[in-house]
Amino acid sequence: MNAMQFQPLQHAAPGFDDPIGLLKACHMRIEQRCALLSRIMEHMAKHGADQQAKQACGMVMQYFDTAAPQHHCDEEEDLFPALLRHAKRSQKKKLRILIQDLEADHVEMERAWRTLRANLEDVIAGRSQALDPDIVDRFQTIHFAHIQREEAEAFSIAAECLPPEVLERIGRAMAARRNVSYPDAGPLASTQSSPGQSASPA
Ligand SMILES: [Fe+2]
């Protein structure tokens, strides 16, 4: 079994001066870790909860404990309010409903994460030899659907309506949330390829 099997692909993230690009890069990393869960389950079906599986579980746990909550804050505290302020009048009613739905998804995603996290902890601690496929499926499904809608609807309005100075304000707020300088931390963003690495901006 190749240890690289569990390593996410390395992709440079855009800088904080491209906040929508950076949010999309975060989505890609979320999707990579969701896909990793499937590979971990396949691996564990053959090999049980060996060291490699536990390490990969730890990698998923680290990402969703740190970078994913920051991503939700980027959207709820910075992007969504900016969209509501700058969207065209004709878009606002639909946008309010969209944002309500996306924020409700965030609550569900957090709930799904707490359930999955307990399962991952059990595997890492040796109390369980498997991830529950229903728990993983629920977690993956809600994340994939949310990302698809967010990009198709919210990010496309952002690309249309947000002026450069507002994008800069969002990017600066995202950098400040991670205690990094604007805009230079983005392009060489860590992809958190192993447990213990510093938190990724996305
Ligand atoms: Fe979101």
Ligand SMILES: [Fe+2]
């Ligand atoms: Fe998102």
